[in-house]
Amino acid sequence: MIKRCPQHGLFRGEHCECGSSGQLLLDDAKTEQLGRLVAGCLRHFPADLGLPMDGRGWVDLNKLCQVVASRHRWADRELIVALVSSDSKHRYEIRGDKVRARYGHSVDVQLDHPENRLARLYYGASEEEADRILEIGIKPASQRYVHLSTTPEKAWHVATFRTGNPRVIQVDAAAAQASGVKMMTVSDDIVISEMIPAEFLGIMRSQDIHRQDL
Incomplete structure (x- = not known):
């Protein structure tokens, strides 16, 4: 309400x-x-x-x-x-x-939010999705942009809505952006991105996801 x-x-x-x-x-x-x-x-x-x-x-x-x-x-x-x-x-x-x-479009738009400044970003997925993503990269599915989380905890939480066995993929955002991948900050929690090649991705260990120094 x-x-x-x-x-x-x-x-x-x-x-x-x-x-x-x-x-x-x-x-x-x-x-x-x-x-x-x-x-x-x-x-x-x-x-x-x-x-x-x-x-x-x-x-x-x-x-x-x-x-x-x-x-x-x-x-x-x-x-x-x-x-x-x-x-x-x-x-x-x-x-x-x-x-x-501000985000979540399925129609074709070219958003103009500020450039992402975080060196690392995170994407929550199921175990099956994670295996595939590490091979082919992260691509927008039903939306115009890939939606990334700003912390591993947030990515884990997002993934729990889709699977009982979540995985968190860490994105080397700094390297991806240096190579030309466009990433934009939407809020304190969300960054949107174009397709991210697999070379910038890595799976996080479960014990590292909730570490306070991440």
């Missing part, structure tokens, strides 16, 4: 960090409905909805509101902005009268 605290603004969940129960804007069901439609508009099928998108993934916010309202009459501009602005995973951003998804 999405609520508004009179002191701290938008938040998700029952209570703001200050303890306020806040004003309810969207319950869980409507947050889910609106979230799925906005994700489709900004990541996957804007053209099917008559929503023009530029090469960087930006769309007109007013046009997005019109498209959404045509399917959910209760979803006005305030609620759409609340959904986008309160997203804890920083999936979206608004600049002026434009809005876009």
Whole structure:
């Protein structure tokens, strides 16, 4: 659910960090409905909805509101902005009268986030996926870019959603970027990348994943 605290603004969940129960804007069901439609508009099928998108993934916010309202009459501009602005995973951003998804696209976009500065990055996979990846590299599957984690712990956590036997692949990001692979920082947790050749990859030992000095 999405609520508004009179002191701290938008938040998700029952209570703001200050303890306020806040004003309810969207319950869980409507947050889910609106979230799925906005994700489709900004990541996957804007053209099917008559929503023009530029090469960087930006769309007109007013046009997005019109498209959404045509399917959910209760979803006005305030609620759409609340959904986008309160997203804890920083999936979206608004600049002026434009809005876009920051990552997760299946449509062909050329994003322009800051260049990655971390020397090492991490990718979570199943045991079977890891064996294959070490042979052929990491390629985008259903998304435009490969999504990497900034710590091995985060990569492990991501992989647990897909497999009960996760593996973490370490990426020599510095060497990959020096060779011409484009990597961009999306958030403190996520870096997106073009295809990463196998020569920059290595499997991590399980006992090393949770070491504090990584």
